[in-house]
Amino acid sequence: MVNFTEEQLQQIKAAIHKRYLELQEEIRSELVNAGEEFDVSRADDINNILADVDTALIDKQINEMRELEMSEKYLMELEFGDCVDCGGEIGFERLIANPSAQRCIECQRKFEKFYSAGNAPSL
Numbered sequence: 001m002v003n004f005t006e007e008q009l010q011q012i013k014a015a016i017h018k019r020y021l022e023l024q025e026e027i028r029s030e031l032v033n034a035g036e037e038f039d040v041s042r043a044d045d046i047n048n049i050l051a052d053v054d055t056a057l058i059d060k061q062i063n064e065m066r067e068l069e070m071s072e073k074y075l076m077e078l079e080f081g082d083c084v085d086c087g088g089e090i091g092f093e094r095l096i097a098n099p100s101a102q103r104c105i106e107c108q109r110k111f112e113k114f115y116s117a118g119n120a121p122s123l
């Protein structure tokens with residue numbers, strides 16, 4: 001466990017909360033924008049709305065929200081701040097900038113390289 005000070009923990013917690021609200025707002029406005037073109041009271045239109053919305057983007061946002069929830073849950077636990085891959089420190093600055101980070105920068109690069117190399121399941 002990285003030894004964060006109480007103050008650092010509070011800052012990370014605030015960053016998690018802020019990002020969470022941002023994501024909620026982004027998803028809401030995307031759904032509202034898409035919904036404007038349709039009569040939301042008609043059940044048939046729901047599928048049209050969902051077809052119109054960028055579901056890949058929303059999936060990504062919802063996924064990030066889940067990660068933030070996890071981070072918040074782990075915040076007070078021993079593993080918080082440790083990279084899930086190498087067990088090294090993720091780093092305070094990185095957590096503030098990216099509160100859902102699960103990996104140190106090094107491991108994140110490897111992770112993204114792996115997935116962008118076509119190993120990710122295509123939608």
Ligand SMILES: [Zn+2]
Pocket residue numbers: 083084085086087088103104105106107108
């Ligand atoms: Zn790592």
